[in-house]
Structures are given as C-alpha cells and as structure tokens.
Amino acid sequence: MVATTKTQEAAGRDGWSSRSGFILAAIGAAVGLGNLVRFPAEAAANGGGAFVLFYIFCIALIxxxxLLSETLIGRHGQASATRSVERMAAESGASKAWTGLAGLGVLSAFMILAFYCVIGGWVLYYVGIFVGDLFTSGVTGGALAGMSASDIESIFPTLLEQGGMMSILDAVFxxxxxxxxxxxxxGGIEKASVVLMPAFFLLLIGITVYGAFTGAFTETLAFLFSFDFTRLTGPVMLAAVGQAFFSLSLGVAGMITYGSYVARDVNLAKTSTTIALADTSVALIAGLCIFPIVLAAGLSSEGGMGLMFATLPHSFQSMPAGSVIGLAFFVMVGFAALTSSVSLMEVPTAWAVDRFGFARPIAAGTVAALALILGVASAYSFNALNDFHPLGFIPLFAGENLFTALDSVTAKLFMPIGxxxxxxxxxxxxxxxxxDAENGLRGGLDRFWFFLVRWLCPAALAAILIVGIFPDILGT
Incomplete structure (x- = not known):
C-alpha cells in the first residue's frame, strides 16, 4: 500500500530535469558563507596544511x-523530508517517531533562513555601495576613494544600527x-542554480587569478598550507570535523528534500561525491581568493563577518580596479547566499505542501512571510532589541540576542542532533x-560506507554536539 501510494504521488511530482541540474542545485545548497569566510580563517589559525589535510579526511569519512545518507532517504521516500523518513520507517517496521529527525531539520532550515536572509541583505547593501563606487572611482580606480580606513570599517557597524534599512534589505532578499x-x-530552483553556480565559479576563479598576480599569493600559500602538525591538537581536529559537517549544510533536511526530486537512474554515490568535492574545492579556492588581497594590504586575517564586511572592503581600496573587484566579490557572495537561501526555503515549503496540501506558491509565500517576520526581529536585535535575550535563562545562550541565538541553537543543537x-x-x-538499493555503492565500498555510517559518523557527530553544549570540555 505504501509503495503504491508513493508511486502515484511521485508520478505527478516535480523533479530535477537532469543529473547536472541536481548537482548544481545541491552544490549551491552546500556552498555558502561558511566556505568563503570560515574555512580559510580556520585553516590559517589551526595549522595550515595539516588542518586542510585533516579536513579533507573528515569530508571523506564523515x-x-x-550526505549520501540524507540523499538516499529522500530519493527512496519521493516526498518531503518528514514523509520520506516516515515511509522508510514504515517499510522497515520502525516507529513513526523517527520522523522527528526530519522535523528537526525542517525547523532548523526555517530558523537559519530567517537570519540568513538578513545576512543576504547585508551583501545586497555592499553590492549597492560598490555599484555607486564604480561610478565614482571608475573602472581602474581603487575602491572607496577618499574614505579613511576607519570610515570604511565603520560602514558595517553603522548598518547594524539601522534596523529599518536592514529590514528592507531582508525583505528584498x-x-x-x-x-x-x-x-x-x-522551473525555479534548478534554473536559478544552472545560471548562478557557473557564474559563481567564474567569479571565484577570476578574482583568485587576479589576486595571484596583484596580491600576496606566495605569502598566502605559506599562510594557508604550511604544515605544522604540532598544532593539530584535539580541539583543532574537532574544529575540522565541525567544519566538514557544517560546510556541507547537513542536518537541515536540505539534502533529504533535494534527494526526493532525484530520478531513479541517478547514482547517488557518484553525485554525492561530486557535490562534496565541489564544496571542498570552493573552500580551498576561497582562501586563495581572499587572503592574497587581505595580506597584500597588510590587514588582519581574522575570520568572521568582520573579514567580509570590514577588512575586505578596506583591502579593495588599494588595489588596481578595486571598485570592480569589490563589486564582483560581493556579487559572487550574493550568488552563494541566494542558492543557499533557496535550499533553506525549499525544505519547509516542501513540508507545507505535503503536510497541508498547499499549492507551492502559497506554501512558499507563507514560509517567506514567517521567515521575514522572524528576520526583521533578528535585524532589530542589533539595535532596538539588543537587550532582548530570548534564551538568557539557559547558560549556554546567556547574553545572546535573537540573531545569535537562532544561529547558536541550530549550529550547536538542532543540526548535530538531526x-x-x-x-x-x-x-x-x-x-x-x-x-543497498539506493546508495549506488558496489563491492567493498558499500560495506565500508555502512561501517562509517554505523560507527564513525555517530561518534564524530556526538563529539560535535557535546563540545557545542560544553565548549570548555577540551579547553577551547
């Protein structure tokens, strides 16, 4: 009965028109701000090449x-994340309560969408700044001409004080x-990915090549890839495990949802490997893109939002054609942010379509409206609502405003648990x-993968969860 229902529902269900469309959409879902900012900074701060090697090891084994586990659940279920898990559980004679793992992912995706679109609004703001700067400075001039370092670095803090402006930008994104x-x-997600992801890669490679000729490329290679195994301590290795996990956007039911649109003749093992390789390549290239520019300007390489919204704009000031490169960089970041936000919105949208029978535009519009309300509130948490600490009664989240609380709850709890x-x-x-019917693996590879899923992956994810809850446990 379950199989019959599933076949009937899948027959009239939208899906990817091609394997390449799915791969580009999944890469777009995985590639985000964490690849562009967090990974290069983590690598530079934690042993360079030794960290990179261990990170690649974690991508492969964890x-x-x-990623393959999430995708195969979706492809087997051919429905939203919760219903796909429900169907696999029913066919396995397991409890319906297992749908909770997907439900937690749906909730995580919605919460991340709310504050992620606020960040997307910040990117739009900087795109606007560099568009205006291009007309002022010209194609060959440095960026933000006539502004002092303190003026440039104050752009972002000033923006954070403007709740109304951020709300408008959030609404646009x-x-x-x-x-x-x-x-x-x-007709929507795939078409966007087919255009935006190639454009993203072209911009990333182009800016990297530009930095190789005009920036501190040699210093960057030494900075990122010098091997110092003495710095590869327990906390550093756990940081690499966490980066590998978060880099692929796991635990938010995104790959379960995207996997549910994949045709039966697509080999999930091969496509998952392609997605992981592309995501890792972006992280590595991002370091070669960003740090030649930063180091050539003699500025701090400290990661985080300050690197993207304060340090890099300052770096573009002294570069030839800095206004053009600055604009290209933030357009590139905007593409990455958009493909990620699309995947985040799709998760609760697919759930609402399955759960309530909504037409897709109504489901997506409802999710967007709710995310906007929460996003506006989180935007104001930097100014008017700065003293509002929704989870202040929990020591782990004490002192966090709504924006940072949404980030912390999903990253430290919901995603690892899911x-x-x-x-x-x-x-x-x-x-x-x-x-075995879904994973696309043959020979000894399927047994090896199954061993990893049963033993190594749960242990690593449990470690991420424990350290997230008890951050001082390893002296970090």
Missing part, C-alpha cells in the same frame, strides 16, 4: 557518508528567494535492502 522557490523545482539521528536511522533502523 561529511560524505552523512526574501522576495528574490521566494521568486525561485515558488516557481518549482525544475544528523546524528539520521546516521542512527540509516545505520541501525532502516532495512538494509532499501539502503
């Missing part, structure tokens, strides 16, 4: 197995995201015949 999600999988439950479900609960 990130990729979890939500509206752009809604446009693509409301148009469907093949991914941990996913590995337990796939490794121990779901029937092995279904897993």
């Amino acid at each position: 990130g990729l197995p979890v 939500v509206a752009i995201t809604l446009y693509f999600v409301a148009r469907g999988v093949s 991914a941990l439950l996913t590995t337990i479900f796939v490794g121990w609960i779901a029937e092995r015949r279904m897993i």
